[in-house]
Amino acid sequence: MSSRITQSTTSLVVLFQIISFGLAAPVTTTEALVAAVNGGTPGETIEVGPGTFELSAPLVPKPGMTISGAGKDKTILTGAASWKPSPQSLPDPEMKTQGLDPQAYLVRLPDKAANVSLAGMTLRGPSLHGAIYGYGPxxxxxxxxxxEDTLWCGIRTFSMQRARIHDCEFIDAGGRWKRGGKPGIDGGITGGAIFAVWMKDSEIAHNRFTRAQTSKADEFYGIKCRQGKRSRIHHNTIEVNFSVELPFENDEDVEIDxxxxxxxxxxxxxxxxxxxxxxxxxxxxxNCFRDSYSIEFVRNGVEIDHNLFDFDVQKDHGNLISGFGKAPAKGPASFHDNLVSNPGRGVIWINEPYSNLAIHNNHIVARTTTTPRSxxxxxxxxxxxFDTIAIRDNIIECIGQPRPLLRSRESYRSTIQNNILTNVSDIDQLDNPQTDAKPGLSTPLKFDCGVHGELIVDGWKTRPAN
Structure with a gap:
């Protein structure tokens, strides 16, 4: 009988603990939040109630810990007025941790922490270098x-693997640091809303990036990464002048769609x-591209297809694809099944020698631009x-201002075949033999894009999803 009573009592205690845990009240003060995180255990969930929580040092969640707020408009974590980390380490060194200040962030993940989750809150500077820092998560x-409103970046990570960053808003979350906050004093390298060094097997989706404060520096990067492997960036709306920067390091199987x-x-x-x-x-x-300076090149092993490049004739400052280097690149790259409306300076300009380039099945309409570009x-x-460069099966129309297809005499050695050319001024210099293949897009272009598919692309036209 005693054993049965003990077992029953133990069961009731466990049940009470489960019920108590499930009904635990959210923390509602800064002191309670700091105590809950510092005194919590790995794998614990901490609910944070509505309110503004002014921190004077970074939160350091345990591995496996979840910190969940009541919503972006309800739970706000921010730096206390007294917490002003020195800006002397800005801009940070980018590719190494020595010289940056990981304590200048609202949340500082333990090194190599696994399974940390944050959701349902606003993380705000304004005097902090960033919102979240992590090494090896x-x-x-x-x-x-x-x-929002951070000095250098929003999320700053090194060696991040299997991350999911989605349904977030980044507002003025970093940029080019001006030393002392003085206009015109260049602080060097620009930060980014998400700045990851060595990112693998990760997903960045359904996020919105905006610049709201005109007093901030003009430059603001949405997603910066130094080496991405097997990662996907999709259904984001990035309303800043440098949307994505993934240069230099050896990238592999990065999908941007x-x-x-x-x-x-x-x-x-x-x-x-x-x-x-x-x-x-x-x-x-x-993807839907809005700026005539759309893609900085060169890179080997690239495929660019089924995009709408829709540019304003009043903003004709860029080549759609631009390469500024000097070292010869062997390729390959392909540019196909894209719609291009109103290229500015041109569709592709590559300063360095480039080989194995296929440009096919695109429809390009070049209207007279404000300059006008010729x-x-x-x-x-x-x-x-040029034996490895082919321009074939495209529809290319120049409406108003005639424009040549090519810029240099040597380029006419390229394979130019089966294109429909209208008002192209160097047509007499092009062989352009016809074949049985159908020029233009292989299939009509129709897709959704942006945060949760907010924009529908239907051929040349776009419309809101709702």
């Missing part, structure tokens, strides 16, 4: 956050960089291996 889950980009994607690598075993560094597809639509270095 795995399975980091950040969602339904608003990160179904985004709205108001700025540039930058992916250059000296001599184009190595091509991984998979054969692909970047796949850029089903350059050739494609500009290649005279030392390219």
């Amino acid at each position: 795995t399975n980091l889950h950040l969602h339904d956050l608003r990160i 179904h985004n709205i980009f108001h700025g540039t994607i930058s992916i250059p690598k000296h001599a184009g960089g190595p091509v991984p075993e998979s054969g692909r560094t970047f796949h850029i597809h089903h 350059e050739g639509l494609f500009g290649f270095h005279r030392d390219c291996d």
Whole structure:
């Protein structure tokens, strides 16, 4: 009988603990929040109630811990007025941890922490370097956050693996640091809302990036990454001048799709960089681009397809694809099944010699721009291996201002075949033999893009999803 009573009592205690845990009241003061995080155990969930929580030091969640607020508009974590980390380490050194200040962030993840989750709150500076810092996190889950008004970046990580960052808002979450806050004093390298060094097997989706404060520096990067592997960036709306920057390091199987980009994607690598075993560094597809300076090149192993490049004739400052280097790049790259409306300076201009480039099944409409632009639509270095460059099966129309297809005499050695050309001024210099293949897009272009598919692309036209 005694044993049965003991077992029953134990069961009741466990049941009471479970019920108590499930009904635990959210923390409602800064002191309670700090105590809950510092005194919590790995794997614990901490609910944070509505209110503003002014921190004077970073929160350091345990591995596996979840910190969940009452909503972006209800729970606000911010730095106390007395917490003003020195800006002397800004801009931080980018590729190394020595010289940056990991204590200048609202949340400082333990090194190599796994399974940390933050959700349902606003993380706000304004005197802090950033909102979240982590070295070596795995399975980091950040969602339904608003990160705003930080000096250098929003989320700053090194060696991040299997992360999911989704349904977040980034407002003025970093930028080019001006020393002393004085206009015109260049602080160097620009920060980013998400700034990851060595990111693998991760997903960044359904996030919105905006610049709201005109007093901030003009430059603001949405997503910066130094080496991305097997990661996907999709369904984001990035309304800043540099949307995505993934240059220099050796990237592999990075998919960039179904985004709205108001700025540039930058992916250059000296001599184009190595091509991984998979054969692909970047796949850029089903995006809507709004700026005529859309993609910084060069990179080998790239496929750019099924995008809408829709530019304002009054803003004709850029080549759609621009390469500024000098080292020859072997390729390959393909640009196909894209719609291009109103290229500014041109569609592709590559300063360095580039080989193994296929441009096919695109529809390009060049209208008279404000300048007006009259350059050739494609500009290649005279030392390219033109035997490996093909412009075929495209529809290319110049409405108003005639424009040549090519900018240099040597470029006419390219394979130019089966294009429909209208008002192209150098048509007499092009062989352009016809085949049985159908020029233009292989299939009609229709897709959704932006945060939760907020924009529908239907051929040349776009409309809100709702």
